[in-house]
Amino acid sequence: MLAFIIRRLFQSVIVMLAVALVSFSLFRFVGDPIVSMVGQEATLAEREALREALGLNDPFVVQFWNFIARAVQGDFGISYRLQQPVMELILSRLPATLELALISGFFAFVLGVGFGVYTALRRRGWLSNAIMTASLIGVSLPTFLIGVLLIWVFAVELQWLPSFGRGETVRLNDWWTTGFLTPSGRASLVLPAITLGLYQMTLIMRLVRAEMLEVLRTDYIKFARARGLTNRAVHFGHALKNTMVPVITITGLQLGSIIAFAIITETVFQWPGVGALFIRSVQAVDVPVMAAYLMLIALIFVIINLIVDLLYYVVDPRLRVGRAHMRH
Amino acid sequence: MSKPDTLPPDAPRPRSWLWRAWDSDVAYSFRTSPVAIVAGLVAVIIIVMAALAPFIAPYNPYDPAQLNLMDGFTPPMEPNAFTGNVYWLGTDNQGRDVFSTILYGARISLFVGFSAVLFAMVLGITLGLIAGYRGGWVDSLLMRVADVQLSFPSILIALLIFGVARGFIPPAYRETMAIWVLIVAIGLSDWVQYARVVRGATMVEKGKEYVQAARVIGAHPVKILVRHILPNVMGPVLVIATIGLALAIIAEATLSFLGVGVPPTQPSLGTLIRIGQQYLFSGEWWILLFPSITLLALALAVNLLGDWLRDALNPRLR
Amino acid sequence: MPEPLLSVRDLVVEFPTRRGVLRAIDKVSFDIAEGEVLGMVGESGAGKSITGAAIIGLIEPPGRIAGGEIRLKGERIDSLSPETMRRVRGRRIGMVFQDPLTSLNPLYTVAQQLIETIRTHLDVSDKEARARAVALLDRVGIPAAARRIDDYPHHFSGGMRQRVVIALALCAEPELVIADEPTTALDVSVQAQIIDVLKEICAERGASVMLITHDMGVIAETADRVAVLYAGRLAEIGPVRDVIQAAEHPYTQGLMGSIPTLAQEHDRLVQIPGSMPRLNAIPPGCAFNPRCEQAFERCFRDRPEPLPRGGGRQVACWLYDRAGVAHG
Numbered sequence: 001m002l003a004f005i006i007r008r009l010f011q012s013v014i015v016m017l018a019v020a021l022v023s024f025s026l027f028r029f030v031g032d033p034i035v036s037m038v039g040q041e042a043t044l045a046e047r048e049a050l051r052e053a054l055g056l057n058d059p060f061v062v063q064f065w066n067f068i069a070r071a072v073q074g075d076f077g078i079s080y081r082l083q084q085p086v087m088e089l090i091l092s093r094l095p096a097t098l099e100l101a102l103i104s105g106f107f108a109f110v111l112g113v114g115f116g117v118y119t120a121l122r123r124r125g126w127l128s129n130a131i132m133t134a135s136l137i138g139v140s141l142p143t144f145l146i147g148v149l150l151i152w153v154f155a156v157e158l159q160w161l162p163s164f165g166r167g168e169t170v171r172l173n174d175w176w177t178t179g180f181l182t183p184s185g186r187a188s189l190v191l192p193a194i195t196l197g198l199y200q201m202t203l204i205m206r207l208v209r210a211e212m213l214e215v216l217r218t219d220y221i222k223f224a225r226a227r228g229l230t231n232r233a234v235h236f237g238h239a240l241k242n243t244m245v246p247v248i249t250i251t252g253l254q255l256g257s258i259i260a261f262a263i264i265t266e267t268v269f270q271w272p273g274v275g276a277l278f279i280r281s282v283q284a285v286d287v288p289v290m291a292a293y294l295m296l297i298a299l300i301f302v303i304i305n306l307i308v309d310l311l312y313y314v315v316d317p318r319l320r321v322g323r324a325h326m327r328h
Numbered sequence: 329m330s331k332p333d334t335l336p337p338d339a340p341r342p343r344s345w346l347w348r349a350w351d352s353d354v355a356y357s358f359r360t361s362p363v364a365i366v367a368g369l370v371a372v373i374i375i376v377m378a379a380l381a382p383f384i385a386p387y388n389p390y391d392p393a394q395l396n397l398m399d400g401f402t403p404p405m406e407p408n409a410f411t412g413n414v415y416w417l418g419t420d421n422q423g424r425d426v427f428s429t430i431l432y433g434a435r436i437s438l439f440v441g442f443s444a445v446l447f448a449m450v451l452g453i454t455l456g457l458i459a460g461y462r463g464g465w466v467d468s469l470l471m472r473v474a475d476v477q478l479s480f481p482s483i484l485i486a487l488l489i490f491g492v493a494r495g496f497i498p499p500a501y502r503e504t505m506a507i508w509v510l511i512v513a514i515g516l517s518d519w520v521q522y523a524r525v526v527r528g529a530t531m532v533e534k535g536k537e538y539v540q541a542a543r544v545i546g547a548h549p550v551k552i553l554v555r556h557i558l559p560n561v562m563g564p565v566l567v568i569a570t571i572g573l574a575l576a577i578i579a580e581a582t583l584s585f586l587g588v589g590v591p592p593t594q595p596s597l598g599t600l601i602r603i604g605q606q607y608l609f610s611g612e613w614w615i616l617l618f619p620s621i622t623l624l625a626l627a628l629a630v631n632l633l634g635d636w637l638r639d640a641l642n643p644r645l646r
Numbered sequence: 647m648p649e650p651l652l653s654v655r656d657l658v659v660e661f662p663t664r665r666g667v668l669r670a671i672d673k674v675s676f677d678i679a680e681g682e683v684l685g686m687v688g689e690s691g692a693g694k695s696i697t698g699a700a701i702i703g704l705i706e707p708p709g710r711i712a713g714g715e716i717r718l719k720g721e722r723i724d725s726l727s728p729e730t731m732r733r734v735r736g737r738r739i740g741m742v743f744q745d746p747l748t749s750l751n752p753l754y755t756v757a758q759q760l761i762e763t764i765r766t767h768l769d770v771s772d773k774e775a776r777a778r779a780v781a782l783l784d785r786v787g788i789p790a791a792a793r794r795i796d797d798y799p800h801h802f803s804g805g806m807r808q809r810v811v812i813a814l815a816l817c818a819e820p821e822l823v824i825a826d827e828p829t830t831a832l833d834v835s836v837q838a839q840i841i842d843v844l845k846e847i848c849a850e851r852g853a854s855v856m857l858i859t860h861d862m863g864v865i866a867e868t869a870d871r872v873a874v875l876y877a878g879r880l881a882e883i884g885p886v887r888d889v890i891q892a893a894e895h896p897y898t899q900g901l902m903g904s905i906p907t908l909a910q911e912h913d914r915l916v917q918i919p920g921s922m923p924r925l926n927a928i929p930p931g932c933a934f935n936p937r938c939e940q941a942f943e944r945c946f947r948d949r950p951e952p953l954p955r956g957g958g959r960q961v962a963c964w965l966y967d968r969a970g971v972a973h974g
Contacts, residue, residue: 030495228736
C-alpha cells in the first residue's frame, strides 16, 4: 500500500516536472519577456541589464531550476497585462471557479450515475430512449451555446435568474469569498452550474450506461441470476459495484476537466474566476498567467488522479497486492 | 489471405458491388434507422449548401458594396422600416443578411472541421503505425504523451497551442494565419484515438507470417503493413473521424466564440453566435438564434451519424 | 413409472434475426429422473447450452421459448412469472457455468457471495448461513475453508474457483443441477476431480444432474443416461452403456468413433465428413442427411421423430423404421 502510494507520488512529480518544462518554455520562448516588461522604448543597455538581473543569460538548466524553485513558493512573476503578481491574481479568482466547479461536478456525478443506471436497466423503455436522445443533444450542444440559450430563456425572457457575475459574496478569510451564503450568490450560481455540469453529466451518464451494459453481459452476472438473486441484488449489488470501478477513473478526470471547461462558462457568464482570466491572457499573450494557469490545472489533475487511484484501491480488491497472489 | 474459390451451396450468387453495398449490414442498418436517415439528410443539406454558399446565398455579406447600414436590425420576414427590404432570417447590426452570413459561416466552420479531422487522422495514423511497428521506447514515449494529453480536455490543449502559436506569429500575420493555426491546434488536440486504434492493429499484424515473408522477399514490411492494416481499421477510424468532425466543429465554434478563433473578418458560426449574444438583451433574438440552430443541427446530425455508425459496425451491440 | 423430476416436451427455442427466425432448439423432449445424471452431448452450436438456459429460464432476449413445455415435478416452469421463476433458480435448479475465472464477481469475497445466495433462498441467520457456507466449501474440497472463505475469487486457482462455483450452485440445496461444460476451461489434471466432486455431492443430496459437455469420455464415466443433440434436434437418447457400446444413430456412431477405447472393437474407424449445418440452412428431412453415409430417399423427405427402441432408448433415424433392417 505504502509502496503503491510512493510510486504514484513519484509519477505525479514526473508529470508536474514535464508540465513545468512546457510552462517554462512558454515563459521563456514565447515572445520576449524583456520587451513585454519594459516596452519597446527601453535602450539596448537597459534591456541587457534587466536580462542579466533576471538571470535570462544563465544556462537553460539553471533558469529552469530557478523557475521551479520560484513556482514551488508560488512566485510566477508579474502579469504583463495587469502588472500584478500572477499568484495574487489567480488566488483572488480561484474561489469563484472552485465553487462553480464543485457544485457542477456534484450534480453531474449524481445525475449522471442515476440516469446511466436507469437507462442501462430499462434499455428499451420510452423514458430511456428520451433520456438517451436528450443526452445526445447535450453532447452535441457546445457548452457556450447552452449558456447563451439559458441566459436567453431564464435571464432575458423569464427574468428569473441573473445572467452574469457572482451576485453578492461574503468574505470568509483573506482570500476566500463565497457566494453560497447570500440569496443572490446562490441564484447567480444556478445557470453557470447547469451550463458547466450538463456536458459532464451526459458524458458520465453515457459512460455509466455503456459500462453497466457491458457488466450485465458478464458471466458473473449471468451466474448471479442463475442463483436466483433478486434483480435488486443483481443490479445494484453486483452490477453497479463493478460498473463503478472504471467509472471512478473517468469521472475523476471529468471533474478535473470541469475546471478547464470553466474557461468557457466563465466567459459566457462573466464569472470572475481563473478561466476568464486565462482566456484574457491567451488573447493578450500574457505568458506568465498562461504558464501559471497551466501549472495550476496540472496540479489539480494530479491531485484528482491520486485521489482516484486511492479510491480504486479501496473498491477493487484485486489491486490489494498485500496478500499472496493466486494461492492454491 | 485469399478467399476460398468455392462458395457454400446456400450462398447467394455474387452480384454487382452496388447491389452488395446496398445489401450489406451497414446499409441495411442505415435504411432501417430513421434517425440515421434524418441525420444524414440534415448533414448533407448543410454541407452542400455551405459548399455552394457563393451560388446559393442571396447576398455576399462580406462585399461592402452590397451592404446598407440602413438595413441593420431588420427582423425576419418583415420589411425594413427605412428601406422596405425583406430578409428571410432578418439582418444583423451592419445590415448583413443573416441567412447569407450563416451559409458563409458554416462554410468556414466545416472547412476548419474537415481540415482539422484530416490533419488529426493523418498524424494519428502515422504515429500509430510507427508506435506499433517500432515498439520499444518510441512506442512507450508516444503512448505516454497520448495518455497525458488524453487526460486533459482537448479544448484546453487547443487553446494552449493557439496561444503559443500566437506568441510566435508576428501580430501583422495573426489574422491571416488564424484559420490555419486553428486547424493545427484542433487537429493536434485530437490525434490520440486514431493512433491508439492503428497501433493496436499494427501490433497484431506485425507478428504475422506474411509480414515476415515480405521481409524475406525484400519488400518493405511497412508498405505491406499499411496495405493490410488500413483496410482493417477503416471501420473504427471512420467512426472516430465522424465523431471527431462533430467535436472539431464544436471546438472551432467554441474558440471563435471565446474570441480566439477565426478573425471577425471571416466569421464562422461561433463568431456569429458571439456577435448575436451582444444583441440578446436589446431584443434582436434572430441574430443569435439562427446561427445557433444551424450549429446545433450540424453538430447533432454528425454526432448522430457517428453514433449510428459505431453501433452499425459493432454487431455485438445490436 | 414414477414421475420424473424434470420433463421437457417438444421444446422449441427461437431467435428472431434480420434474415428470419432461427430455431436453435427444435422439438426436443427428454426426462431426468430423481437422482439421475443425464449427459447431454453434441457439437458446439447443437443447442446444449441453450437447452440448459431454457430450463432455468435465462434465454437471452430476443431469443424465446416458442413452443413445448418444461415441468419440474409436474409443475410447469416455462411460463412462470419472473419473480416466481427467480425463486426456482438457485433454490430448486442450480447451475454451474463453464468458466470459473469469470463466473465469480471479483469484487466480493467468497463468503459474501455464498451467504447472499443462501439467505436469498433460505430463512436462516447470517451466522448460520456462514456456517453452512464453510461446511459446503469444506465438502467441495477447499482446504482450510473457514479461513479461505473470506478470500476474494482472485486468490483461488482455476480448479479451486470451480469448486467454489459448485458450492454456490448447491448452497440452496437444489433438486437439479445443470452443469454447462463445467471442466472445459480447466486444466486436464483437475477436470476429473471436479467431475468427481460434482457427482459425489449431488449423489449425497439426491440431486439430479444435467451434465452438458462435448466430451464423450466424461459422459461415459459420469452419466446414467445420455442425450445426443444435433442441430437443435434430439438424435438419440438412452442408457449411457447401451449408447456407447451400440450407438444406433449414424451421428452417434460417428461421435463414438472419436473416443479411443480399449475394450471396444469397432468394425471400422468412423469419421463424420463435413460439418454441422448452420441453423438457417438446415436441410429438409433429417438434419444429418448431408453427412450421413446411410441416408436414403426418405431421409431427404421426412423429418424423423424419436422412435422408442426398447430399454428406454430412443433414436431419431429412419433406418430403424423399416422392420427387420439392421443398422450398419
